[in-house]
Amino acid sequence: MNELSDGLPPEAETLLQSTRTIRDVARRAGVSIGTASKALNASGRLSAETRARVLRVAGEIGYRPNDLAHSLHRARSMTVGILSNDSFGRFTFPIVEALERSLSDSGIAVFMCNATDDPERERRHIDQLLGKRIDGLVVTARRTDRRAPIEPAVGGVPVVYVFTHVERPDALCLLPDDQGGAQLAVRHLAALGRKRIAHVTGPERFEAVRLRASGYRAALAEFGLSARAGDYCPGRWSEAWGREAVRDLFSKRRGAPDAIFCGSDQIARGAVDA
Structure with a gap:
């Protein structure tokens, strides 16, 4: 516990941690918000002592970066959507595992939706994923047969087809031989x-x-x-x-x-x- 949360029950402590901001970090560390931001983002020119103090304070009060704010600033959500119709997961799960392993090193998260061969459900999932401002979309299936292209519904979001394919000369489709x-x-x-x-x-x-x-x-x-x-x-x-x-x-x-x-x-x- 610290002076920001002494005496609070566990559930209140968790809620408080989720609402702590960079202002709280800067105030407790005795630095400006700009300095705190540089330390937390490993950018700018700071002394090792100042950077270490800011990071220590952030850890002590349970500060978590605001990913939504960061995504607005960099115009990237750092998320990739996966749209599948493989309700059994026999083919999709290995694909998802490999994607997560490859993307996590770059700080990119994965959202998976299962359309189960239902066109209306697929459209809803696409709308939800686009609402999250995904940076890309992977479309996969439980069979390699051709499907309708998804590009018209997603605007300029990059799309990769894995274990399925479409009749588009510019589409990127990854298929077994x-x-x-x-x-x-x-x-x-x-x-x-x-x-x-x-x-x-x-x-x-x-x-x-x-x-x-x-x-x-x-x-x-x-x-x-x-x-x-x-x-x-x-x-x-x-x-x-x-x-x-x-x-x-x-x-x-x-x-x-x-x-x-x-x-x-x-x-x-x-x-x-x-």
């Missing part, structure tokens, strides 16, 4: 000497499924192989489909494959079980 990844996987299996490589994957309405199937067939052709009838198995994104497809592939009706390339971790787990 589904076709190339599939080719690498099938080349590996073929290089091991496998001759009948099956592909168990998800619904063909997903662009990633179509691209992986293209990579699968291209890699087979490189080794003089081809997918026989029934070796290509599109279905559902589920362990159950992985089990069902593998049981069918290994049924007595057809010769069993000697390798399986799966379109997702869930499908692969079901395939291994079967």
Whole structure:
């Protein structure tokens, strides 16, 4: 405790700390507001003793900078918005974690909103993020399929698309190489000497499924192989489909494959079980 808060209950002390200003710091440290500002912002020419005294006083009284005032002064909010429709978080959470890790070193915070494939909810989230004067927006999803561009709704705010993309020649879209990844996987299996490589994957309405199937067939052709009838198995994104497809592939009706390339971790787990 100090003379500004002696005898106050904890909840009042917390409220008082949240309202302390740079004037309180300057008065207690015995310096001008300008000097206190230089010390707190590590700017200007001050003696080491004065700077240390101001920082010590700020810590003692629980002073916190007014980020809103600072953002108005520098015309930057030091915040980035993330707009997602990945309600499961399987793909968005790693993206958010990487963004926070990269941006925090620059003092930039992240606001995340989940639109859950609801256009009206997405519009509300965009309005809320713009109301916070975000410096940029990251748009992500749980699938890489094309979506409507968001730029018309955000004015001049920079936008980056991650794990989704739009039909704009100037858009920055970061996507996995589904076709190339599939080719690498099938080349590996073929290089091991496998001759009948099956592909168990998800619904063909997903662009990633179509691209992986293209990579699968291209890699087979490189080794003089081809997918026989029934070796290509599109279905559902589920362990159950992985089990069902593998049981069918290994049924007595057809010769069993000697390798399986799966379109997702869930499908692969079901395939291994079967």
